[in-house]
Amino acid sequence: xxxxxxxxxxxxxxxxxxxxxxxxxxxxxxxxxxxxxxxxxxxxxxxxxxxxxxxxxxxxxxxxxxxxxxxxxxxxxxxxxxxxxxxxxxxxxxxxxxxxxxxxxxxxxxxxxxxxxxxxxxxxxxxxxxxxxxxxxxxxxxxxxxxxxxxxxxxxxxxxxxxxxxxxxxxxxxxxxxxxxxxxxxxxxxxxxxxxxxxxxxxxxxxxxxxxxxxxxxxxxxxxxxxxxxxxxxxxxxxxxxxxxxxxxxxxxxxxxxxxxxxxxxxxxxxxxxxxxxxxxxxxxxxxxxxxxxxxxxxxxxxxxx
Amino acid sequence: xxxxxxxxxxxxxxxxxxxxxxxxxxxxxxxxxxxxxxxxxxxxxxxxxxxxxxxxxxxxxxxxxxxxxxxxxxxxxxxxxxxxxxxxxxxxxxxxxxxxxxxxxxxxxxxxxxxxxxxxxxxxxxxxxxxxxxxxxxxxxxxxxxxxxxxxxxxxxxxxxxxxxxxxxxxxxxxxxxxxxxxxxxxxxxxxxxxxxxxxxxxxxxxxxxxxxxxxxxxxxxxxxxxxxxxxxxxxxxxxxxxxxxxxxxxxxxxxxxxxxxxxxxxxxxxxxx
Numbered sequence: 009x010x011x012x013x014x015x016x017x018x019x020x021x022x023x024x025x026x027x028x029x030x031x032x033x034x035x036x037x038x039x040x041x042x043x044x045x046x047x048x049x050x051x052x053x054x055x056x057x058x059x060x061x062x063x064x065x066x067x068x069x070x071x072x073x074x075x076x077x078x079x080x081x082x083x084x085x086x087x088x089x090x091x092x093x094x095x096x097x098x099x100x101x102x103x104x105x106x107x108x109x110x111x112x113x114x115x116x117x118x119x120x121x122x123x124x125x126x127x128x129x130x131x132x133x134x135x136x137x138x139x140x141x142x143x144x145x146x147x148x149x150x151x152x153x154x155x156x157x158x159x160x161x162x163x164x165x166x167x168x169x170x171x172x173x174x175x176x177x178x179x180x181x182x183x184x185x186x187x188x189x190x191x192x193x194x195x196x197x198x199x200x201x202x203x204x205x206x207x208x209x210x211x212x213x214x215x216x217x218x219x220x221x222x223x224x225x226x227x228x229x230x231x232x233x234x235x236x237x238x239x240x241x242x243x244x245x246x247x248x249x250x251x252x253x254x255x256x257x258x259x260x261x262x263x264x265x266x267x268x269x270x271x272x273x274x275x276x277x278x279x280x281x282x283x284x285x286x287x288x289x290x291x292x293x294x295x296x297x298x299x300x301x302x303x304x305x306x307x308x309x310x311x312x313x314x
Numbered sequence: 315x316x317x318x319x320x321x322x323x324x325x326x327x328x329x330x331x332x333x334x335x336x337x338x339x340x341x342x343x344x345x346x347x348x349x350x351x352x353x354x355x356x357x358x359x360x361x362x363x364x365x366x367x368x369x370x371x372x373x374x375x376x377x378x379x380x381x382x383x384x385x386x387x388x389x390x391x392x393x394x395x396x397x398x399x400x401x402x403x404x405x406x407x408x409x410x411x412x413x414x415x416x417x418x419x420x421x422x423x424x425x426x427x428x429x430x431x432x433x434x435x436x437x438x439x440x441x442x443x444x445x446x447x448x449x450x451x452x453x454x455x456x457x458x459x460x461x462x463x464x465x466x467x468x469x470x471x472x473x474x475x476x477x478x479x480x481x482x483x484x485x486x487x488x489x490x491x492x493x494x495x496x497x498x499x500x501x502x503x504x505x506x507x508x509x510x511x512x513x514x515x516x517x518x519x520x521x522x523x524x525x526x527x528x529x530x531x532x533x534x535x536x537x538x539x540x541x542x543x544x545x546x547x548x549x550x551x552x553x554x555x556x557x558x559x560x561x562x563x564x565x566x567x568x569x570x571x572x573x574x575x576x577x578x579x580x581x582x583x584x585x586x587x588x
Contacts, residue, residue, distance in 0.1 A: 025485070029410050029412065029491055030410075030412050032410065032491040032492065033406035033407075033410040033415070034406070036403060036405055036410075036495075037402070037403045037406045037418065039398075039399040040399045040400055040402065040403035040422075040465075040466055041403070041418075043396075043399060043458045043459045043462050044422065044425060044459050044462040044463065044466075045459075046455075046459055047437070047440075047455055047456045047458065047459025047460060048425050048428065048433065048459045048460060048462070048463070049425075050436075050440070051433045051436035051437050051440055051456075052428070052432075052436070054439070054440065055432065055435060055436040058435065058436065065439070107332070110328065111325065111332065114321050114322075114324055114325030114328060115322075115326070115329060116325075125574075127333060128578055129574060130333050130336050130337060131332070131333070132570070132581065133336060133337075133340065133567070133570075134336060136516065136563075136566050136567055136570045136577075137340075137520070137563040137566065137567070138519075138520035138522060138537075138538035138541065138562070138563065138566075139520070139522065139538075140520075140522045140541040140542070141538070141541060141559045141562065141563050142339070144343075144541060144545070144555065144556070145340065145342065145343045145556075145559065146339055148342060148343065148346050148556060149338075149342055151552075153354060153355065153356055153357050154357065154358070155339075155342045155357065155358035157357075158357040158358055189336070189339065192332065192336075193332075193336055194581070196332065197578070198582055201582060246429065249429070250429035250430070250431055252431060252522070252523050253522040253523070253538075256522070256526070257541060257542065257545065270431065271429070271431040271523070274431050274432075274434065275431075278434070278435045278438070279438075279527065284435060284439075287435045288435045288436065291431060291433065291434070292432060294429055294431060294432050295429060295432040298427055298428075298429055299427055302427050
């Protein structure tokens, strides 16, 4: 009896405390939930609603069912912009992660010192400046009298100089390389940080085993950096599929539809052509596309962790 | 440590090449900015007679001072509120370990993958009906919401790692949840919140899509959003356009150089956690 009473009161006290903590937690959560629901979830619901209507933004709207979605998956211009976004993945993801991996595995250990600090600072600069400014800087690099053509002439390739952003065949790769420029530094620094955490004795062991650079890369470096690589692929794929700033300030999607991407299409359809329903439908499709590409990457990195 | 000499040299060489490629576009901007404003610049050279006056002209023609004011206003509207409410929510999810917290966390995390472009059309009509269109508030409100998934996730990650003994000790001392949060948890969260502040400052300052769509007058935008206005304003002068763009990116670079170590750490952690 004498031992039970305090136990019960303690249990009551604990559950009262737990209830108080739950109430407190909900109170603390409320402002963040309000902000998130008001300006992300609610617009998302609105966007879904708009996507089923034909609406010019001012006049009356008509229900059209899935017609807007049908347009997104059949209209050649819109399909071209989706295709362009996937081509950009090669430049936003493959090049930066590839170069980053190469640099990280070659350098592997960098002693802390002025050179390391300065390298890190410089490699991060493209992350600091607005993407729109990167677009402006590179428009000038790619211009007829810009640095790229100057360099090509200097190494004897004067014959291929041109206005890179104005050519139908060259504009998309040129814009893509701006993305490579922006993201390579981030990938390199992140991968270098990751590789420095891999146990150095693993490398010594495999070298003593007589393994070459390639075997070392595939048996130690790549598995050791799995998580960093998954993170970087996720980040850069999202950046590629939802690119807007760089293209807006460099080519505006042109020439023709050579560099048209979903972001620019949504902007044009929604605000220039005032087809709010179609633009909203394309927005939803873009979101689903990003999810469809990004979710499997998460699963891969997680299952391989266990 | 066994590391091939040739590999080290090759690695260093590639690194130096990467550094040069990173710097050239910025240097080429400077080179263009210093050439005579009334001519097309002639390539990437150090001009014999550098026209530093171009920066003054660009500053005046581009209304750069007003733009910076507008940007600062937007940053002040977004960053403190985001941090306060995200810290509260992060503590609720990470520190108090509430029932159903997992689902709320997933609810927030799902927002991480929504591209801003997918929401921009409804955000425009939402701002229109709220009457904030064409004001800085049209940028501030949505940005707070759009940054919430990352911010809450970030702060939760901090609070989850605070040892529970701390709050137990506080409770034994009779502290309420609120007292414990303010007196014990908040001071410990300063490094996490300041890193978050750096990231949110940068993302707000460089935000482009929202200002371009939601605010017609470039002078009420963020500086990054005003770059399109520069393109119109200086369409006849590449040197002035580059001078203006350089002026606009300088504050962020200065802040970066001052808080460099924190910046790099925040960006790296931000990448990993995000």
